[in-house]
Amino acid sequence: MRDRLFIDGKWQAPAKGGTFPVINPATEEVVHQAPAGTREDIDAAVKAARLAFDKGPWTRLSGKERGAVLRRISEIILARKLDLARLEVIDNGKPMPEAVWDVEDTAGCFAFYAGLAEEMDDNPEETITLAEPRFSSKVVREPIGVAGAIIPWNYPLLMASWKVAPALAAGCTMVLKPSELTPLTALELGAIVEEAGLPAGVLNIVTGLGAEAGQPLSEHPGVDKLAFTGSVPTGAKIMAAAARDIKNVSLELGGKSPFVVFADSDIEKAVEWIMFGIFWNQGQVCSATSRVLVEDSLYPALMERLVAESAKIRIGNGLEDRTLLGPLVSKGQYDKVLAAIERGKTEGAVVAGGGKRPAGLDKGYFLEPTILTDMPEDSFVWTEEIFGPVVCVRPFKDEVDAIRMANDSRFGLAAAVMSKDKARCERVAKAFRAGIVWINCSQPTFTEAPWGGYKQSGIGRELGRWGLSNYLETKQITSFNSEEPWGWYIKPA
Numbered sequence: 057m058r059d060r061l062f063i064d065g066k067w068q069a070p071a072k073g074g075t076f077p078v079i080n081p082a083t084e085e086v087v088h089q090a091p092a093g094t095r096e097d098i099d100a101a102v103k104a105a106r107l108a109f110d111k112g113p114w115t116r117l118s119g120k121e122r123g124a125v126l127r128r129i130s131e132i133i134l135a136r137k138l139d140l141a142r143l144e145v146i147d148n149g150k151p152m153p154e155a156v157w158d159v160e161d162t163a164g165c166f167a168f169y170a171g172l173a174e175e176m177d178d179n180p181e182e183t184i185t186l187a188e189p190r191f192s193s194k195v196v197r198e199p200i201g202v203a204g205a206i207i208p209w210n211y212p213l214l215m216a217s218w219k220v221a222p223a224l225a226a227g228c229t230m231v232l233k234p235s236e237l238t239p240l241t242a243l244e245l246g247a248i249v250e251e252a253g254l255p256a257g258v259l260n261i262v263t264g265l266g267a268e269a270g271q272p273l274s275e276h277p278g279v280d281k282l283a284f285t286g287s288v289p290t291g292a293k294i295m296a297a298a299a300r301d302i303k304n305v306s307l308e309l310g311g312k313s314p315f316v317v318f319a320d321s322d323i324e325k326a327v328e329w330i331m332f333g334i335f336w337n338q339g340q341v342c343s344a345t346s347r348v349l350v351e352d353s354l355y356p357a358l359m360e361r362l363v364a365e366s367a368k369i370r371i372g373n374g375l376e377d378r379t380l381l382g383p384l385v386s387k388g389q390y391d392k393v394l395a396a397i398e399r400g401k402t403e404g405a406v407v408a409g410g411g412k413r414p415a416g417l418d419k420g421y422f423l424e425p426t427i428l429t430d431m432p433e434d435s436f437v438w439t440e441e442i443f444g445p446v447v448c449v450r451p452f453k454d455e456v457d458a459i460r461m462a463n464d465s466r467f468g469l470a471a472a473v474m475s476k477d478k479a480r481c482e483r484v485a486k487a488f489r490a491g492i493v494w495i496n497c498s499q500p501t502f503t504e505a506p507w508g509g510y511k512q513s514g515i516g517r518e519l520g521r522w523g524l525s526n527y528l529e530t531k532q533i534t535s536f537n538s539e540e541p542w543g544w545y546i547k548p549a
């Protein structure tokens with residue numbers, strides 16, 4: 057575990073020498089003191105990134121050369137898969153197999169953007185056809201400059217890769233500020249890029265608190281682009297800070313995503329996808345399908361199976377074999393989720409399953425997989441993101457009723473539909489006001505496909521070629537090719 061910041065290719069102590077504790081959420085033990093970066097460190101990191109962008113080799117390399125470094129990063133991550141996954145479990149609490157999955161996805165993300173970097177050499181410019189024959193015009197894409205990335209704690213290394221990999225592929229330089237709840241693997245990424253031969257200053261990693269390190273990064277005049285994943289209130293602050301200097305911003309925020317299950321669905325498949333949609337990663341997933349809508353005639357039977365199977369989910373330390381549900385990430389998050397369940401009860405929700413600390417687990421931020429029913433449509437638990445293993449289920453009457461309820465949200469990140477009727481699935485998929493739609497499943501995420509939300513779930517898209525575009529400027533180059541004078545200025549006689 058590292059106790060230095062990674063700035064300008066060097067491991068440096070924070071300017072003010074501060075630290076913050078890293079707590080293992082399964083044991084509540086302090087496992088490390090991480091370096092607490094502040095405004096001074098952000099300033100040094102942005103200066104290093106600026107210099108690397110303006111004068112360094114990275115931006116001037118070919119796409120193939122950048123791609124080669126990204127591939128090395130991917131290979132080193134894979135070679136260190138188990139130790140990175142272990143750090144992720146200690147830091148975040150997630151079960152080891154899920155952490156291994158995250159690390160593999162992270163390596164896959166760097167490999168994917170290596171491919172896109174290489175492709176940039178094949179299509180360096182696009183010719184534009186003009187209606188005016190005396191002119192020719194072409195378009196080139198260029199790196200946007202210094203990017204600032206601020207990320208959350210639910211997928212610590214993976215969320216870093218969604219921003220770092222496309223930014224590096226584009227030829228940008230970056231300052232990364234991980235969440236103070238999960239700084240461990242992001243710091244390892246510093247060692248990984250160092251080993252892969254990334255030039256100094258191209259990626260700088262400053263751990264620290266939101267107000268002390270995140271805010272100065274979002275306000276820094278030397279940053280050209282801000283990429284943020286996190287909560288809506290912080291996203292609003294980032295956007296306000298960016299507005300001052302007209303910084304380019306992309307935001308991936310929260311959600312309260314619906315999962316509409318029609319009566320013709322296979323009940324066992326529905327139960328598995330509903331559980332995966334809300335209990336994977338302890339429900340701390342921005343796209344979690346936390347509102348489940350079940351057609352009236354299936355509702356009683358499905359509820360019975362869902363409650364029965366959810367009660368069998370094995371809860372424990374993520375490092376233990378066969379654990380399916382680990383602890384929530386922190387005491388703060390744990391208290392927030394418990395308070396939401398209590399609030400739900402006062403609003404009329406019925407706890408159909410779970411809702412409390414599991415028996416025998418006295419330490420750690422553990423919570424049973426929780427199923428709430430009968431909550432009013434305008435209740436807190438039905439409308440607000442809980443970000444824990446808590447699913448709210450309501451019956452619906454028909455397709456129109458289901459779509460109305462599904463779209464009745466200020467969020468629009470994801471939505472899912474299950475039915476054997478393909479035409480109905482397509483219809484409902486089209487009717488959802490959400491950026492990510494799953495048919496007959498919930499949550500599988502692919503690096504190749506765009507990721508992001510409608511409404512208050514964010515602005516812009518990550519992943520795929522859309523993710524690369526976040527870090528590219530568009531420049532038109534137009535030539536006047538005629539030997540004739542332009543003719544605006546007529547010389548006086």
Ligand code: NAD
Pocket residue numbers: 206207208209210233234235236264265266267269270271272274285286287288289290291293294308309310311341342343441443469513514
């Ligand atoms: P958060 O907004 O509290 O923190 C996110 C990051 O912002 C952290 O690194 C934090 O230190 C930093 N930060 C906090 N205050 C700041 C400020 N004033 N200025 C600059 N930076 C600041 O969110 P969180 O609790 O870490 O994450 C949970 C939220 O993230 C949930 O709402 C979830 O839905 C969302 N999320 C969204 C996606 C997505 O892809 N849309 C993915 C993961 C998480």
